[in-house]
Amino acid sequence: MPPPPPGHRAREALLLCLALPFLGVLFGGIYSVPAIKLSRGRDPWLSVVLLSGLALTVFGAGFLLRIPAVRLGAVYVVVAVAFFGVRRAFGGLERNLERFGIVHLFALLLVAIAHAATLVERHPQ
Numbered sequence: 001m002p003p004p005p006p007g008h009r010a011r012e013a014l015l016l017c018l019a020l021p022f023l024g025v026l027f028g029g030i031y032s033v034p035a036i037k038l039s040r041g042r043d044p045w046l047s048v049v050l051l052s053g054l055a056l057t058v059f060g061a062g063f064l065l066r067i068p069a070v071r072l073g074a075v076y077v078v079v080a081v082a083f084f085g086v087r088r089a090f091g092g093l094e095r096n097l098e099r100f101g102i103v104h105l106f107a108l109l110l111v112a113i114a115h116a117a118t119l120v121e122r123h124p125q
Helices: 008-039 045-064 069-090 097-122
Strands: none
Touching: 008 045, 008 097, 045 069, 045 097, 069 097
16 A cells, blocks of 8 residues: 555645534534424423434444544543533523534544544554
């Protein structure tokens, strides 16, 4: 197998830096709108539905990237704490999609870090 071309890693890093914020806000909005309509913007159901969406993101992406379940569980716990921290700091999430987008972006970032840690663990160099 030939070595990757020069700058291959830099292009991947740039793509990741551009894609994560876009996907975080996009999926945050995709989860927020139906969650608000489904729960009529009332807690605790809104939180339950949004946390279920975060679980779907974390465990779905983690399964596809073959990240160990224990590591994914830790990522989800950190993201759930961040979710409640954002709710506490900024108020409810029923009117602002961006607030959940921030939490969703954080979830994707932690999944990417967990994936990198898994790759380093499997292929030390």
